[in-house]
Amino acid sequence: MEKIIALTDYKNRFGSKHFDVPYRSGMDKQALRVIFANWNIEIEFVQFADLINNLSHYSKDAYYIYTSSEDINYYYKSFIEDVIYYLELLDYKIISSYKYLNSEVFMELLMLGLSYKHTLSTKIFGSFEESYRIINTYLKEMNTGPLYGIFTDEIIDYCKKHKKTVNFHYYI
Amino acid sequence: MIKSIVLLTDYKGFFCSKQKTLIYKGGMDISKINQLFVDKGYEVKIMSVSAIDYGYLQQKNPYIIYTSSEDKYGFYKSYIEDIVFDMEQRGFRLIPNYVYLKAHNNKVAMELLRMRSSFEKIQSIQSSTYGCYEELLQKEQLQNFPLVIKTASGAMSRGVAKAENKKELLKIAKVLSKSFDIKHDIKEILRKIRYGNTYKKESFNRMKFITQNLITDLENDYKVLVYGDKAYVLYRGNRKNDFRASGSGKFDFVEQLPQSMLDYAYSIKEFFKVSHISLDIGFDGTNFHLIEFQFLYFGTTTLEKAPHYFLWDKHKKTWSLIKETSDLEEVYVYSIVEFIEQKL
Numbered sequence: 427m428e429k430i431i432a433l434t435d436y437k438n439r440f441g442s443k444h445f446d447v448p449y450r451s452g453m454d455k456q457a458l459r460v461i462f463a464n465w466n467i468e469i470e471f472v473q474f475a476d477l478i479n480n481l482s483h484y485s486k487d488a489y490y491i492y493t494s495s496e497d498i499n500y501y502y503k504s505f506i507e508d509v510i511y512y513l514e515l516l517d518y519k520i521i522s523s524y525k526y527l528n529s530e531v532f533m534e535l536l537m538l539g540l541s542y543k544h545t546l547s548t549k550i551f552g553s554f555e556e557s558y559r560i561i562n563t564y565l566k567e568m569n570t571g572p573l574y575g576i577f578t579d580e581i582i583d584y585c586k587k588h589k590k591t592v593n594f595h596y597y598i
Numbered sequence: 599m600i601k602s603i604v605l606l607t608d609y610k611g612f613f614c615s616k617q618k619t620l621i622y623k624g625g626m627d628i629s630k631i632n633q634l635f636v637d638k639g640y641e642v643k644i645m646s647v648s649a650i651d652y653g654y655l656q657q658k659n660p661y662i663i664y665t666s667s668e669d670k671y672g673f674y675k676s677y678i679e680d681i682v683f684d685m686e687q688r689g690f691r692l693i694p695n696y697v698y699l700k701a702h703n704n705k706v707a708m709e710l711l712r713m714r715s716s717f718e719k720i721q722s723i724q725s726s727t728y729g730c731y732e733e734l735l736q737k738e739q740l741q742n743f744p745l746v747i748k749t750a751s752g753a754m755s756r757g758v759a760k761a762e763n764k765k766e767l768l769k770i771a772k773v774l775s776k777s778f779d780i781k782h783d784i785k786e787i788l789r790k791i792r793y794g795n796t797y798k799k800e801s802f803n804r805m806k807f808i809t810q811n812l813i814t815d816l817e818n819d820y821k822v823l824v825y826g827d828k829a830y831v832l833y834r835g836n837r838k839n840d841f842r843a844s845g846s847g848k849f850d851f852v853e854q855l856p857q858s859m860l861d862y863a864y865s866i867k868e869f870f871k872v873s874h875i876s877l878d879i880g881f882d883g884t885n886f887h888l889i890e891f892q893f894l895y896f897g898t899t900t901l902e903k904a905p906h907y908f909l910w911d912k913h914k915k916t917w918s919l920i921k922e923t924s925d926l927e928e929v930y931v932y933s934i935v936e937f938i939e940q941k942l
Contacts, residue, residue, distance in 0.1 A: 552677030
């Protein structure tokens with residue numbers, strides 16, 4: 427019998443679901459148990475911290491699926507990233523790979539690395555200062571006029587409003 | 599064929615960290631680094647992390663050295679991580695590898711790196727890692743007190759405390775892991791009122807942290823920076839009635855070191871296969887203990903203020919004391935070049 431270990435957060439929540447009961451409790455774990463059992467797969471739910479602090483108890487033969495987090499400022503998500511990256515380095519069978527857990531910035535980088543023809547041209551910045559400098563240079567070079575200028579202003583306003591360094595991607 | 603190096607700066611155009619800078623917090627002298635690499639026969643290209651010329655990277659396949667960041671909450675650092683991870687995925691040659699960037703200013707990743715390593719010499723300190731306070735609270739068996747608790751980020755002993763028992767540990771962890779955000783917290787309280795007992799509110803303490811065993815009776819530690827075959831050592835006495843040495847101000851550049859400490863430090867650098875490393879080492883009279891380690895963007899005072907350094911002779915397998923001061927950029931470039939030449 428194959429085994430899946432599903433990694434849950436500190437609330438023992440796995441995944442996200444729109445009509446979840448209780449509210450914001452994620453997928454129905456009992457339903458997952460039944461569905462996987464029908465495929466002759468056993469599923470065990472383990473919290474990230476329990477797994478990482480008792481790793482010798484968990485086999486590399488199992489498959490590991492996991493939840494992510496959209497907590498404010500991604501503090502808890504950064505912990506999940508640490509754990510998943512670590513498991514991947516140790517050759518645990520992770521579904522999906524660490525690179526798919528990453529941010530929207532990285533999602534764009536992943537797409538840029540693909541060989542198909544891109545319909546969206548993406549610029550990626552780590553801070554307002556970078557976007558300001560690079561977008562202005564770009565606009566100057568392209569001589570694109572006010573159409574793009576309006577879009578640039580929106581970004582500048584956004585950054586000023588948030589008054590902090592933010593990661594974002596920008597479509598031109 | 600001429601060897602190529604690409605140096606990646608942050609959004610301010612700065613590179614890595616340095617104590618004695620012309621511009622406050624301006625990092626290393628990039629033009630000096632450039633010239634030093636040129637003198638060693640390298641072609642140097644300086645790029646911003648957000649303006650990487652991938653065409654150049656594909657054409658030249660250079661070694662890529664890069665900066666990190668210690669910005670509050672690691673927002674900009676997470677961006678650098680995205681870029682560096684992507685470059686590693688594309689097969690570019692990074693110094694150091696992404697895994698070492700991840701461990702910078704992130705004690706959770708640093709401890710996972712320690713746990714993963716098979717290097718027994720660095721296992722005397724064992725850690726548990728937590729993403730939030732609730733995970734610690736749910737843990738039934740907490741033992742081996744006293745424990746040291748540390749937030750994932752923070753230097754100079756900030757976010758570091760000692761707990762003598764479970765009660766104290768939970769109290770300290772609750773404070774250190776606080777991730778206060780008024781909007782978020784009020785929203786969660788309202789959700790709890792609306793949905794009642796079935797709703798589990800999101801944690802208000804999501805700053806990740808570690809706990810680890812305390813090495814007792816240490817009166818000091820040693821900050822050891824190893825660049826290539828050069829080692830710089832700073833003795834750091836503990837703060838008064840405290841177990842912490844970092845940031846105590848009780849510093850001394852000692853010539854007499856515990857026997858084999860430099861061997862210990864050098865073996866760690868060699869184990870991780872890096873050009874340079876920063877180590878906090880404790881010595882209990884018998885054994886060495888690796889308290890913390892970093893691979894980039896670490897404090898460089900130990901090098902910049904050192905009146906001497908120790909030089910490793912690979913053939914004789916001995917250390918010599920060299921009584922002269924060092925220049926950070928020179929030593930940095932020296933260690934990178936040595937690292938690359940060893941690989942070739």
